[in-house]
Amino acid sequence: xxxxxxxxxxxxxEIVNFLVLLWLLKRFLYRPISEAIARRRAEIxxxxxxxxxxxxxxxxxxxxxxxxxxxxxREKADARAQLARELEAERARRLSxxxxxxxxxxxxxxxxxxxxxxxxxxxxxxxxxxxxAAFAARFAGRLAAPxxxxxxxxxxxxxxxxxxxERRDALHAAAGQTGGSSAVIGSAxxxxxxxxxxxxxxxxxxxxxxLSYAFAVDPALVAxxxxxxxxxxxxxxxxxxxxxxxxxxxxxx
Amino acid sequence: MLTPTFLTxxxxxxxxxxxxxxxxxxxxxxxxxxxxxxEAMYDAAQNAVQEVLPQHAxxxxxxxxxxxxxxxxxxxxxxxxxxxxxxxDISTTxxxxxxxxISVHAYGIRIRGLRGYLRHYVEPNPxxxxxxxxxxxxxxxxxxxxxxGNIMSLELTALLVLLVAGFLVPVPVLMLHIVEALVxxxxxxxxxxxxxxxxxxxxEERTLAKEK
Numbered sequence: 001x002x003x004x005x006x007x008x009x010x011x012x013x014e015i016v017n018f019l020v021l022l023w024l025l026k027r028f029l030y031r032p033i034s035e036a037i038a039r040r041r042a043e044i045x046x047x048x049x050x051x052x053x054x055x056x057x058x059x060x061x062x063x064x065x066x067x068x069x070x071x072x073x074r075e076k077a078d079a080r081a082q083l084a085r086e087l088e089a090e091r092a093r094r095l096s097x098x099x100x101x102x103x104x105x106x107x108x109x110x111x112x113x114x115x116x117x118x119x120x121x122x123x124x125x126x127x128x129x130x131x132x133a134a135f136a137a138r139f140a141g142r143l144a145a146p147x148x149x150x151x152x153x154x155x156x157x158x159x160x161x162x163x164x165x166e167r168r169d170a171l172h173a174a175a176g177q178t179g180g181s182s183a184v185i186g187s188a189x190x191x192x193x194x195x196x197x198x199x200x201x202x203x204x205x206x207x208x209x210x211l212s213y214a215f216a217v218d219p220a221l222v223a224x225x226x227x228x229x230x231x232x233x234x235x236x237x238x239x240x241x242x243x244x245x246x247x248x249x250x251x252x253x
Numbered sequence: 254m255l256t257p258t259f260l261t262x263x264x265x266x267x268x269x270x271x272x273x274x275x276x277x278x279x280x281x282x283x284x285x286x287x288x289x290x291x292e293a294m295y296d297a298a299q300n301a302v303q304e305v306l307p308q309h310a311x312x313x314x315x316x317x318x319x320x321x322x323x324x325x326x327x328x329x330x331x332x333x334x335x336x337x338x339x340x341x342d343i344s345t346t347x348x349x350x351x352x353x354x355i356s357v358h359a360y361g362i363r364i365r366g367l368r369g370y371l372r373h374y375v376e377p378n379p380x381x382x383x384x385x386x387x388x389x390x391x392x393x394x395x396x397x398x399x400x401x402g403n404i405m406s407l408e409l410t411a412l413l414v415l416l417v418a419g420f421l422v423p424v425p426v427l428m429l430h431i432v433e434a435l436v437x438x439x440x441x442x443x444x445x446x447x448x449x450x451x452x453x454x455x456x457e458e459r460t461l462a463k464e465k
Binding site: 004005006007008009010011012013014015017018019020021022024025026028029030032033034035036037039040043 | 254255256258259262263265266269270273274276277280281282284288291292295296314315316318319322323339342343344345347348349351352405
């Protein structure tokens, strides 16, 4: 049971005891705990600071990445625009090439068509000439007669005398090359004496050389004569004339 | 002559000091459950003092917390068979009340200065001086007698019930003793805190006004 009486010794010792306890607890309890809490708070503060720094760094990185993303988007847009331009240019170039190829093909076809038309025209013309020549040959064959031949000989003689200087030189050169200077004169009908003399005289005059003559009858000539002196030939007959007529189409081409 | 009351108080001091030393020997950043409990109690005491004296909590808290701890353990010592609560002795409670009385003036003079502290006795009017002086004495006396009366009466009640009703019957009274021990320790410490706070009130108000 408690004591109601105040004991001064106990009173004084209790005061000392409490002060000692206060000192001991300050020394061994409050200060260590306070320091531990302070250390932990410092640690937490440091962790928070590190977290804030990490957050700031992360935000900076995020900002940087967003910037890069923006740059990338711009680069992508630029690349797309560049690609579109290149595609457009390539399309235009290919279109141009195709157009040029089409134009070339059109020109080639037109040229080929023109050539074919020309060829057909020539063939038709040649065919017409041949038909005309054949018709004329058949018709002239029915008209062939010594009188016609005489008339042609007259024309030949007339032509001989009107030969140009250049052709006369060629005839003279041919007469020189033949050595024997033999002129072969073919005719569809036998040539009469006066006709022979006139021919020989005309040839000698034109060739300006002494010639020997050989006369032959060749009914294929239809009417007229053919004079051969070496490589020089004078055709004055219906066959050669019609052949020349028929070939004139080829010469014109 | 060393009385059993003092011997018990000395034993409590030794026990608390030993427990404090053993508990704080290896404090770590990652606390053990016991360290967590200690820090929680420290924080609770710190917060309680800080609510009354925000500017001087760090200086006042060890004194008030020591009062709480000592009075609590001293009150609970009476529950242990063969021991007697030191606070059931008027010598102990008077000593504690005197310590509080001296502490109030010591903290007041230390923080406000002698003139500043003495001035509060004549505020708001010098007529109040006798009342202030009577208040100082009466509240100190009340501190000592309240604690002594409560603890002594509890022990006496438990003894009487044991004598009248027999073994184990006073157990509810002992449970009440535990609650009362807690309450009385809290009341004594809080009253000491309030008295010190009263002595520093004007200075606290000025500091807070400056901060605002």
